[in-house]
Amino acid sequence: MTQSAVVENPLLEGLPKDRAVDPFAMVILGAHGDLTKRKLLPALYALYIDGLLPRTFAVVGMSRTVMTDEQFRQAMKESIQKYAPDLKFEEEAWERFAAGLYYKPSNFTEDGSFDELASFLDTLKEKHGTGGNHVFYLSTPPSLYEPIITQLSNSKLVSKKKVTDKPWQRVIVEKPFGHDLASSLALDDHIHKVLSENQVYRIDHYLGKETVQNIMVLRFANGIFEPLWNRQHVDHVQITIAETLGVEGRGPYYEESGCLRDMIQNHMLQLVSLVAMEPPISLEPEASRDEKAKVLKALRPILPEDVDRCAVRGQYGEGYINGAKVPGYRQEDRVAPDSATETYAALKLTIDNWRWAGVPFYVRSGKRLAKSLTEIAIHFKRAPHSLFAGLTGLKAGQKMDDDSLSPNVLVLKIQPDEGISLKFATKQPGATTQIRWLNMDFNYGTAFGVRSPSAYERLIHDCLLGDASLFARTDSVETSWRFIQPLLENWDLSKQKKGPQPRFPNYAAGSWGPAEADELIGSTGHTWRRL
Amino acid sequence: MSSSTDKRKSTTETHNFLSGHLSQVDVQRIERELKDLWRAIDDAKPDERTSDGEPVKVTEGKDADLNQASTKPANVMRACTANIVLFSEDADAEVEASAILDEVAIRHPCRAILAISRRATEQRLEAWVSARCHMADSKSLKQICSEQITVRYDGEGTKELASVVSPLVINDLPVVLWWRANRLDRGYLEPFSRFVDMLIVDSLRAADARGFIKEMSGITNQSARKPLFDLNWGRLIPWRRAIADAFSDAAPPMSLPSLPGISKVVISYASASASADGNAAIPVQPLLLLSWLSTRLGWARDSASFSGGRFSAEFKSGKKSISTSIQPFQSDKLSEGAVCSVVIEAETPCDGKVMAERMIAEQRPGSPCIYVLSDSDCRKGEPGAEVGTGAESLIELTEARLIDFAMESMPDDLVFRQTLDCTVKLIDAAK
Numbered sequence: 001m002t003q004s005a006v007v008e009n010p011l012l013e014g015l016p017k018d019r020a021v022d023p024f025a026m027v028i029l030g031a032h033g034d035l036t037k038r039k040l041l042p043a044l045y046a047l048y049i050d051g052l053l054p055r056t057f058a059v060v061g062m063s064r065t066v067m068t069d070e071q072f073r074q075a076m077k078e079s080i081q082k083y084a085p086d087l088k089f090e091e092e093a094w095e096r097f098a099a100g101l102y103y104k105p106s107n108f109t110e111d112g113s114f115d116e117l118a119s120f121l122d123t124l125k126e127k128h129g130t131g132g133n134h135v136f137y138l139s140t141p142p143s144l145y146e147p148i149i150t151q152l153s154n155s156k157l158v159s160k161k162k163v164t165d166k167p168w169q170r171v172i173v174e175k176p177f178g179h180d181l182a183s184s185l186a187l188d189d190h191i192h193k194v195l196s197e198n199q200v201y202r203i204d205h206y207l208g209k210e211t212v213q214n215i216m217v218l219r220f221a222n223g224i225f226e227p228l229w230n231r232q233h234v235d236h237v238q239i240t241i242a243e244t245l246g247v248e249g250r251g252p253y254y255e256e257s258g259c260l261r262d263m264i265q266n267h268m269l270q271l272v273s274l275v276a277m278e279p280p281i282s283l284e285p286e287a288s289r290d291e292k293a294k295v296l297k298a299l300r301p302i303l304p305e306d307v308d309r310c311a312v313r314g315q316y317g318e319g320y321i322n323g324a325k326v327p328g329y330r331q332e333d334r335v336a337p338d339s340a341t342e343t344y345a346a347l348k349l350t351i352d353n354w355r356w357a358g359v360p361f362y363v364r365s366g367k368r369l370a371k372s373l374t375e376i377a378i379h380f381k382r383a384p385h386s387l388f389a390g391l392t393g394l395k396a397g398q399k400m401d402d403d404s405l406s407p408n409v410l411v412l413k414i415q416p417d418e419g420i421s422l423k424f425a426t427k428q429p430g431a432t433t434q435i436r437w438l439n440m441d442f443n444y445g446t447a448f449g450v451r452s453p454s455a456y457e458r459l460i461h462d463c464l465l466g467d468a469s470l471f472a473r474t475d476s477v478e479t480s481w482r483f484i485q486p487l488l489e490n491w492d493l494s495k496q497k498k499g500p501q502p503r504f505p506n507y508a509a510g511s512w513g514p515a516e517a518d519e520l521i522g523s524t525g526h527t528w529r530r531l
Numbered sequence: 532m533s534s535s536t537d538k539r540k541s542t543t544e545t546h547n548f549l550s551g552h553l554s555q556v557d558v559q560r561i562e563r564e565l566k567d568l569w570r571a572i573d574d575a576k577p578d579e580r581t582s583d584g585e586p587v588k589v590t591e592g593k594d595a596d597l598n599q600a601s602t603k604p605a606n607v608m609r610a611c612t613a614n615i616v617l618f619s620e621d622a623d624a625e626v627e628a629s630a631i632l633d634e635v636a637i638r639h640p641c642r643a644i645l646a647i648s649r650r651a652t653e654q655r656l657e658a659w660v661s662a663r664c665h666m667a668d669s670k671s672l673k674q675i676c677s678e679q680i681t682v683r684y685d686g687e688g689t690k691e692l693a694s695v696v697s698p699l700v701i702n703d704l705p706v707v708l709w710w711r712a713n714r715l716d717r718g719y720l721e722p723f724s725r726f727v728d729m730l731i732v733d734s735l736r737a738a739d740a741r742g743f744i745k746e747m748s749g750i751t752n753q754s755a756r757k758p759l760f761d762l763n764w765g766r767l768i769p770w771r772r773a774i775a776d777a778f779s780d781a782a783p784p785m786s787l788p789s790l791p792g793i794s795k796v797v798i799s800y801a802s803a804s805a806s807a808d809g810n811a812a813i814p815v816q817p818l819l820l821l822s823w824l825s826t827r828l829g830w831a832r833d834s835a836s837f838s839g840g841r842f843s844a845e846f847k848s849g850k851k852s853i854s855t856s857i858q859p860f861q862s863d864k865l866s867e868g869a870v871c872s873v874v875i876e877a878e879t880p881c882d883g884k885v886m887a888e889r890m891i892a893e894q895r896p897g898s899p900c901i902y903v904l905s906d907s908d909c910r911k912g913e914p915g916a917e918v919g920t921g922a923e924s925l926i927e928l929t930e931a932r933l934i935d936f937a938m939e940s941m942p943d944d945l946v947f948r949q950t951l952d953c954t955v956k957l958i959d960a961a962k
Contacts (some may be wrong), residue, residue, distance in 0.1 A: 009787055010827045011775035014767065014946030016936075443608075 021464040022168070023131040025124050030139035031061025031072070035174070038294075039205075040139065041076045042084035043456035048097045049088060052461055054188040056129035058100040060120065068523055078220065100128055100332050109147045112318040114155035120151055121157070125286065128341075132167035134158075135463060142176055146190050153194040163198040168341035172463055173199045174268050176257065177472070181481040188474050199431065201463045206374075206453030207274075207460075210417040210444055213470070214275045215376070216288070218412070218420065226279070228380065231353045234409060236526055237396045238377045239262060239271055245372070246509070247343075251334035256424075259313070259345040260484055261432045262490065263365040269296060269480045270472065271414075272361055275376055276351055285469040289476065296479040302351040309523075313375040314344030314514035316368040316504030319507075326368065340494040340502055343367040346517040347487075356478040362521050364528070368509035374414040378531055382407045388435055406437055409529075418452065419443040481496050538936045545571045549607065549674070553625075553659035558695060561658050561680055568660070572607055573836065607664070610640035613938060616702040616727065618689075625681055627813060628681045632932035636663050636677050639938050642681040642704075646696050646723075649687035652729075656695065658682045658711060669677065693722030707731060707938060713738040717748040724757065731937055733762040733930075734815045735868060741958050745791045746813060748951040760937040763816050765929055766948055770870055772819060773892045773901045784878065785890055785905060790828060792877040795854050796821065799872045802859030804841060813837055813958060814868045817857045822953040825855075825947070832953075835960040844957060 026044070028036055047053050061072050081089055104120060106113050124130050136152060138145055149171070152158045156167045173191075178184025191200055201471065206212055219225055228234070241263055247254040255263065273292035280287035303308050317328035329343050330334060351361065401523030409423040420442045428434035444452055462470055493499030506514040512528065521528055548554055548568050556564040615635070617628050624647055632643050643663065664676040680699055684692040702704050708727040710720065713736050724730070730750065737743035751759050780786050798817040820846070826833070830846035830853055837843075842857040859869050872893035878885050888908040 009775055010777050010790070010829075011771065011778060011824075013827065014944055015772055015775060016940070 001387075015213070019114065021054045021057075021127050021461070022133050022166075023050070023054045024135060024464060025060060025128070025130040025465075026135045026137060027060045027062060027119055027121075027172045028137045029062050029144075029165045030039060030141075030500050032065040032067070032325055033139055037076070037138045038078035039454070039456045040137065040460070041459050042080050042087065043454055045080050045094070045097055045234050046084065046087050046453065046457050047461055049090075049093050053464075056075045056101065058124045058128040058130055058469045060117070060118045060124070060378050061101070062105045062106045062117070064105065066105045067103050069101065073098045073101050076101060108151060110531075111151075111154070111299060114151045114157055118155045118157050118189075118289070133169075134143055134167070135170045135172060137141075137172045139174055142174075142179075142187075145173060145187060149191060149194055151312065158195055158301075160194070160196045161199055166201075168401065168466065169195075169200060170199050170463060170466070171195060172203055173462075174203055175260060177266075177477045178200050178481060179256070179261065181478070181485045184477060184481045189477070192474075198468070200474070201459075201468060202477060203459055204266050204270055204472050205455040205459065206414075207270055207470040208457075208459040208521050209414055209418065210452045211412055211414045211420075212271070212274060212396045214418075214420075214444075214456075215412060216280075220279050227332035229378075231357055231359045232379055234356075234358060234359050235379045237275060237361045237378065238521075238523070238529055239268060239363045239375070240377075240529070240531060241271075241276070242269060242369040242512075242531070243367050243372050244369060244510075245317070245505075246326060246329070246368050247332050249333060251332050251433055254343075255335060255339060258341045258489060258491070258495075259343055259365055260366070263345065264345050265484050266472070266478050268365055269299075270476075272299075272349060272363065274413075275378070276356055276361070278355070285467055285471075288475045293473065293479060294477045294510040295351065295353075296476055298351050298353040298356075298484065299479075299483050299485065300352050300461070302486050303369070304486050306356075306488060307487055310348045310520075311487055312344075312516040313342035313491060313502060314345040314346075314507045314512060315339070315341065315502070315504035316343050316366070316507055316509045317386070319368065319509030319511065320398070321368060321370075328505050328509065329368075330505070338502060339348055340491075340497075342491060342502075342512045344507060345521055346368075346513065347522055354457065360524055360526075362526070362528070364513060364517060366507075370510055370512055371531055372416060373531055376412040376414070378410040378412075378524075380408040380410070417443055425521070505519065539615055541571075544568065548572075548595050548660065549662045549664055550694050551661050553661050554843060555657065558656045558658045558682070561695075563676060563684075565660055565680075568662075569609065583881065584611055584959065585608050588809060591910070595860045607676055610675050610783070611642055611677055611701060613639050613641040614706040615639075615641045615709060616644045616646055616696055616706060616713055616723065617709045617846055618648065618692075618723065620648050620650070620713070621711075622647065622649055626712060629679075631929075631931045632679070633663060633665075633936070634929070635938070637665055640675060640677045642699070642701050644696050645679065645681040646692050648689060648692050649679065649682040649683070649685045654684075655688035656684050656691065656791045657900060658695070670917075674749070688718050689909075690722045693725075696723070696729065697726050705729070705935075706936075707745065707852070709934065712736070714741050715750075717746060717749060720750075727757065729758045729760065729937070731760050731762065731934060732956075734819075735763040735766070737812075737815060737865065740813045740815045740818075744818075744951065744954050744958060748948075748955045753949055755868075756943075758943040759947075760933075760942055761819075761945075761947070762930060762937075764944075764950075765936060767816065767820055767823070767934040768871070769901055769928065770873065770892065771823060771904050774824070774873060774890075776902050777890050777892065777905070785875075785879070785888055787878045789877045789888055791848065791851070792879045793848075793853055793875055794851070794878055795874075795876040796824060797855070797874040798857045798870060799860035801862040801865035801867055801869050803863070803867065804859070804861055813842065813961075814840070814857060815954075816868055817870050818842065818957065819950055820870055820873070821855055821857060822952045822957060826949045826953045827946070830950065832957065832960060835957050836849060837958075837961040842957075842961060844961070858913065861885050864926050869905060870894075 004471070028040060030036065044053070044059060053108065065076070077094060080087065102124070104117060107116070121134060125132050134157065140148065152171070158171065161169055161218070178187050219229060222419060270292070271297040276295045277291040279289070280291045315329050318331065319326060329341070330337050330339050342363070345361065346364035349361040349363060351359070408422065411421040413419045413421060422440045424439055424440065425435045425438055428436045457472055462468070490499070494502055506516070518528065544554065545568055549572070552872050566712050573896070607678045615632065617624065619628065625645055628645060635641070636643070658683040661679045662676045663679055664674040667672060682695050684695070707729045708725045709731040709843070711733065715737070717730055722729070732747065734743050735748065741918065747759060747761060750756065778787055778790055798820055800814045827845055828848065830848050833845040833847050833852070835842070835844040840859045844855045846853040846855060862871055865871050872891065875890045877888045891904045892901050894901050
């Protein structure tokens with residue numbers, strides 16, 4: 001029988017096309033951290049009880065903390081029960097799952113520290129039938145990325161592979177992918193000395209959320225939206241990523257990072273690219289990644305002299321959140337009392353391509369805002385003729401420049417309640433011709449009535465399948481850093497006390513950000529959505 | 532009988548409705564009664580208004596308060612993504628079906644219409660409505676509710692029943708007809724088939740296997756056919772997967788080159804006794820499995836016979852003969868007629884010689900899995916060496932899970948149609 005016939009097993013025809021995960025061993029580096037407890041192990045366990053993991057697999061936790069396998073299993077069991085209450089926890093299923101959990105204390109930067117891991121993975125190949133397929137999850141501080149990748153290479157645990165090579169070796173890298181353009185390029189260079197791009201999975205958990213994935217379905221599976229999704233019909237786009245939380249004990253990290261690096265460079269620009277991308281030619285991973293990268297490349301660069309015209313930064317002072325008084329950023333633990341780090345950023349983006357010419361994209365993100373919420377709002381142009389103007393109190397010929405005839409707004413709600421909402425006009429019931437504006441809401445949680453998998457479940461599963469669609473590609477990462485670099489340089493001068501100092505704090509905790517952000521969006525006659 | 536329209540529904544009525552109690556309603560006013568019940572529920576919680584019969588929630592508010600209005604807490608949400616019409620001739624169908632629909636409705640919130648037909652000389656139509664609710668999550672305490680309408684018809688035929696059901700389906704949402712009856716009759720089905728998008732049947736329930744299979748084949752070969760999903764065919768998915776995987780190159784014991792070498796197939800099915808009497812019905816599930824194998828591998832039937840619960844058929848593949856048989860296996864732990872083991876023997880070229888290989892896929896008593904083993908003279912180099920592989924899980928294949936699968940995929944399955952055609956020919960040949 002020929003090679004091609006080997007691929008075409010006639011008995012497989014018509015069977016449901018399960019995307020089956022190969023047997024594997026996952027090594028979580030930094031397994032004693034919060035991410036492992038809160039997200040990674042609950043995600044793996046959820047995949048296991050949903051039958052999405054293969055019959056044979058193993059998970060090895062590694063960190064500096066000394067622990068036995070049994071202590072690790074117990075800690076993970078408690079984490080799952082604590083942080084994933086929506087999962088059906090059954091002792092019997094847990095026991096089967098936990099039989100594949102191991103722990104190896106290790107100092108990642110010591111030479112030879114991974115040799116022992118290599119021999120342990122060989123043991124697991126025999127004991128658990130992992131097939132020699134390995135995924136290394138870098139859940140460590142970014143400063144350890146380079147040394148870990150070096151050690152993995154030195155111990156022959158990873159080397160450059162083609163996408164079809166088996167057994168496979170994959171590395172998942174958590175954000176941030178660098179601190180600025182130069183460090184991002186340096187990290188990528190280092191990674192690519194050891195690994196091929198197809199082996200690198202840069203995780204941005206926003207891309208694993210159901211509604212984010214639904215953006216493509218909404219746009220490209222429905223005939224009614226895409227014809228309107230352009231400069232002819234869209235007036236402007238607003239994207240908001242708002243948090244009520246402060247820095248939550250991560251002061252030192254946030255002092256280095258700030259909102260621009262923490263949210264805008266990655267999550268926000270990924271959302272922009274999904275909303276603005278052209279239809280991909282297929283569902284192959286590279287097809288959608290190509291289109292997303294094109295959007296980022298089409299972002300009009302912000303010149304140093306335009307920074308103040310296109311971007312606003314803010315820092316929260318003390319205020320009230322949910323009825324409780326909260327301190328200002330400069331009063332947070334391990335934050336400099338004269339810190340110039342931004343906890344809020346708002347940008348006006350311009351996409352220089354045929355589809356979006358002249359359509360501003362306003363994006364904002366901040367900590368200690370009035371509400372925790374992420375949404376994308378597509379504001380359509382108003383009706384071209386004011387047929388109902390008289391009904392709204394306008395005189396004939398009066399310009400419709402107030403809200404009395406609002407535009408249609410399509411809102412893609414990403415969190416906390418994932419769903420879609422469309423604002424449209426309707427007639428007030430009764431003997432009147434008054435117009436009322438309504439929201440037609442679709443809510444994921446209630447429409448389907450089932451638990452939506454967490455972003456980490458989806459992303460880990462995709463990585464195990466070798467599907468990188470929802471992971472950031474090297475060129476996208478580089479382009480997004482390149483785009484915000486002028487802003488970083490400008491704002492970092494203040495942080496280093498080399499430039500003009502911003503008048504921080506400039507917004508109260510519990511508000512919707514600094515007044516300058518209203519002026520930014522007001523420059524084109526728009527206002528931020530009241531959320 | 533329920534109250535009139537000019538009277539508001541009482542709290543007790545709405546509570547009973549949401550609790551799943553059947554409320555009898557006038558057949559002519561089913562839709563109106565449902566509207567009144569939902570309106571009463573909406574009025575009882577002014578924070579939230581639901582749409583009227585639509586699969587979306589509409590929240591109303593002033594322009595500036597749009598989002599505040601849409602985020603107010605709510606306890607009861609209506610949801611509907613499909614219509615499921617369940618046809619049964621069993622008076623107790625509500626009880627059995629209700630438990631299954633409870634499970635299905637979690638993944639597919641739907642309007643369930645139970646159409647119960649009972650043969651009687653005197654015609655009578657009755658209807659009841661109830662809601663099916665489940666908690667969306669423990670945090671919000673929201674209940675997701677969908678509706679159930681039960682229509683019971685005493686009389687002959689299905690035209691009257693279908694005429695009641697037809698206007699009850701919600702526009703623009705898919706209509707799935709779950710034919711939960713022991714007989715399949717296109718004449719009976721026809722009044723329903725005008726407005727349904729997919730038909731679900733279960734040949735494991737067939738009182739007359741020959742007739743049932745022929746009707747299925749007839750339906751799938753109609754020019755204006757609609758997707759038909761046989762739950763019994765669905766139950767074979769793990770068996771088909773296990774056999775296919777056993778022959779895929781990546782997964783031992785056998786490999787793809789073994790397929791042309793298959794010389795013998797023995798399929799055992801669960802039976803109350805190992806030696807069925809002469810009047811035993813043809814077991815549908817193993818017959819479908821054998822037909823599937825023969826169509827996929829391009830075997831031509833040579834002869835077939837059926838006697839005493841045992842079915843035998845000879846096939847040709849080129850010059851090679853394949854001997855196949857289906858035989859009962861005494862088991863009280865598996866469903867009557869369900870496949871419990873498959874043995875496939877092959878003669879495979881190996882190192883210049885022809886070696887014997889044997890694959891056994893079996894469901895062991897009490898186990899929810901299919902286990903696959905092989906005897907291979909070639910692989911291990913020593914005769915009789917046993918190679919075990921993993922197990923294919925059967926545990927999830929409840930009736931609800933199979934319906935769930937059918938509703939998700941709405942399969943128009945060419946492999947199934949080909950298998951059915953082959954099964955019909957095998958049955959005819961075995962007469």
